[in-house]
Amino acid sequence: MATACKLIDPDSNERLRWQSEKLPFNAFGASLRRQFGGRIQRVSIDAGFTCPNVDGAVARGGCNFCDNRSFSPSRRVRLKQVSEQLATGIETVTQRYDKVAGFIAYFQPATNTYAPVEQLEEVFRLSLSISDRVVGLAVGTRPDCVPESVLELLERLSQETYVSLEFGMQTIHEPGLRWMNRAHDHASMINAIDRSRGRGFECCSHVILGIPGETHAMMMETAVEIGRLGFDAIKLHNLYAVEGTPLGDQVKSGEITLIEREEYIHTVVDFLERIPPEVIVERVSGDAPPNFLIEPKWCLEKSSLRLAIEQEFKRRGTRQGSHYTAPDILPHLRPRPADETPEAIRAQIDLRRRLPVLKMEQK
Incomplete structure (x- = not known):
């Protein structure tokens, strides 16, 4: 059994070592090995949160591509307590992979x-306390949901452990954000x-490629923005359609056609060529369980897709x-x-009483 590991000198120049290793990009898995000295796996957790474009705070209906069942195993079954989800996830990953050094509660x-x-x-600290093999947190959110109290x-927490804050940016272009029903703009x-930036935790941007109406040039403008704003990491996803979503209905009817595999491969490479070399690339594609996925089917072939990239x-x-060009004003300035x-x-966030939906206590 692997033992717990600690972060190794996160302020060093380790993020550029991938270049001397002759790798095409700064891949997440290899970056975590350098930071922690071993293989690190993320374990997805569903704490029962909702979204402000679902509950009416800013909109209703949610994002038109989003069905949480498509990317979270815990929402496809009974919502379990955080502690139980994490413990079960650690056991499952340990059985699947050899020599796992630690886990990130995602x-x-x-x-x-x-x-x-x-x-x-309370819920974040609970996840860190479940096992000494939990080496950090990854927290997915929206850019309009991080008031100063959250930051x-x-x-x-980042003074005690590794923390990554993952923003669903998706695109910098307002028509695409409106099409998704994000209910926030890029200014947010x-x-x-x-x-x-500069608070000690990692800032990751989630970007979707292949949004209807976006040209190649528009997607490259989003790539340039990654360096201008100084993100530490990025996740790239192809737009895909799952059952039970407005996008899924549009794809089934033929109203929307999704990006083809070869075009996506070239777009990803073009995108990564334009971001800073120190940015960690956490993903280069997205997928969904086969029983939920409508299209594109090629995104299920993740290994061959990455090899093609x-x-x-x-x-x-x-x-x-x-092809990265530094901005006139560097991000830290x-x-x-x-x-x-x-x-x-x-x-x-700041005024409301406790939400009973959150599943935190360990029985």
């Missing part, structure tokens, strides 16, 4: 900063990252950052703005 479904901040601290909490993302880098003789979290959301 709060994935819905908006995982959209609850009273005292309750957020201060994550800053405190700029405000959030400019307030989050690596081969395209080799064919071009390029790598991540080959950008001023920290005032908190522009919408009041309707702030009320849910």
Whole structure:
């Protein structure tokens, strides 16, 4: 059995070692091995959160592509307590992989900063206490759901453990955000990252490629924004359609056609060539369980897709950052703005009483 591991000098130049290792990009798995000295696996946790574009705080209906069952095993079965989910996940991963050095508690479904901040601290600290093999947290959220109280909490936690805050940016273009029913604009993302940067936790951006109406040039503008805003990590996903969503219905009817495999491969390589070399690439594609996925079927072949992306880098003789141009104002010199979290959301986080839906206590 593997023993617990600790973060290894996170302020060093380890994020550029991938270049000397002749890799095409700064892959997440290898980066974690360098940081922790062994294989680290994430375990998805569903704490029962909702989203402000679901409950009416800013909109209703949720994102048009989103069915939480498609990316969270825990929402496809009875919602279990956080402690039980994490313990079960650790056991499952340990059986699947040899020599796992540690685990990251990944709060994935819905908006995982959209609850009273005292309750957020309780659930986050619970996940860290389940096992000494849990080496950190990853928290998925929206850019309009990180008031100062949440950022201060994550800053405190980052002084004790590894913390990654994953923002669903998706795109910088307003038509795409409106099409998704995100109910926030890109200015919200700029405000959030400019307030989050430099607090000791990792800032990750989730981007979707292949949004209807977005040209290749528009997707490259999103790539440039990754460096301009100073994200530490990125997740790239192809737009895919699952059952039970508005997007799924549009794909079935033929109203929307999703990006083809070869176009996606070239777009990913173009995108990564334009981001800073030190940015960690956490994912290069997305998928869903086969019984939920409508299209594209090619995204189920994750290993061959990643290999094709690596081969395209080799064919071009390029790598991540080959076409990166530093912005006029470096990210660490950008001023920290005032908190522009919408009041309707702030009320849910800073003022509201405990949410009974959260599953925290261990029985």
